[in-house]
Amino acid sequence: MNPRRVLLAAFGLSAVLDLLSLADGYDPAHTVTKCLLMPLLAAYAVLRGAPRLLVAALLFGWGGDILLLSDADPAFLAGMACFAAGHLCYLALFRTYGGLNRAPRARAGFLALGYAVALAVTVALLWPDLPADLRVPVAGYSALLTAMAWAAAARFGLVAGLGGALFMVSDTLIATGVADWPQLPGPxxxxxxxxxxAQFLLVQGVLDTLAERRAPAAAYREVRSTTP
Structure with a gap:
């Protein structure tokens, strides 16, 4: 069997089991499956020739996943720091390889304006209800997350852009819980x-774009090698 497909299937199975454990309220299973998700996705990315920055972003996410299993405030801040480091890796990745699928300047500017408005509105609404010692860290983290989501959409296209947007949704849901806002059933x-x-779409968007870049280069090398 193709090892990449095995790892992707294992990631998908872990994701399904994790969601089922959350829906059922079975915390021990969630603890195990949550810790498996990012290592499996990172291993899949490695076998597809992922840049180190992408793998690092996923491993920082893994650290954040583990830390957020605890409800303690120090663990929350440490988890946020891990995810922030992951977003920095994504930003460096998008900067390095972003010219492959860069959006037109007008569209990138429109996206930047939209994300800036979303950031400002979200932080302004959450600020009064956040614990005083978390306001600045949450605002700073939100700005970094928003920059990552914008860069994913502006430099890597629809799939990665959707991943960045869903990352914002996920972390906004966490922030509303910290602010003690009313929650959806089973938050x-x-x-x-x-x-x-979000993480899956970011990985797929990046890897597919890089694969599109490699294909013409490989074809060119093949033509050159067969030319008398």
Whole structure:
């Protein structure tokens, strides 16, 4: 069997089991499956020739996943720091390879305006209800997350852009819980659903774009090698 398909299937199975455990309220299963998700996705990305920055972003996400299993405030801040490091890796990745599928300047500007408005509105609404010691960290993290989501959409196209947007949705759901806003039924289910989809779409968007770039280069090398 193709190892990449095995790892992708294992990631998909872990995702389904994680969501089912959350829907059923079975925390021990969630603890195990949540810790498997990012390592499996990272291993799949490695076998597809992923840049180190992409793998690093996923592993920082794994660290954040583990830390957020705890409800303690220090663990929450440390988890946020891990995810922030992951977003920095994504930003560096998009900057390095972003010219492959860069959006037109007008569209990129429109996206930047939309994301800036979303950031400002979200932070302004959450600010009064957040614990005082978390306001600045949450605002700073939100700005970094928004920059990552914009860069994914502006430099890597629709699939990665959707991943970045879903990452914002997932973390906004977490922030509303911290602010003690009314929640959807089973809030952890929706947080993990959007988070899993976000990371998967970011990986697929990046890897597919890089594969499109490599294909013409490989074809050119093949032509050159067969030319007398």
């Amino acid at each position: 952890d289910f929706w947080i993990m659903l959007t988070y899993i989809a």
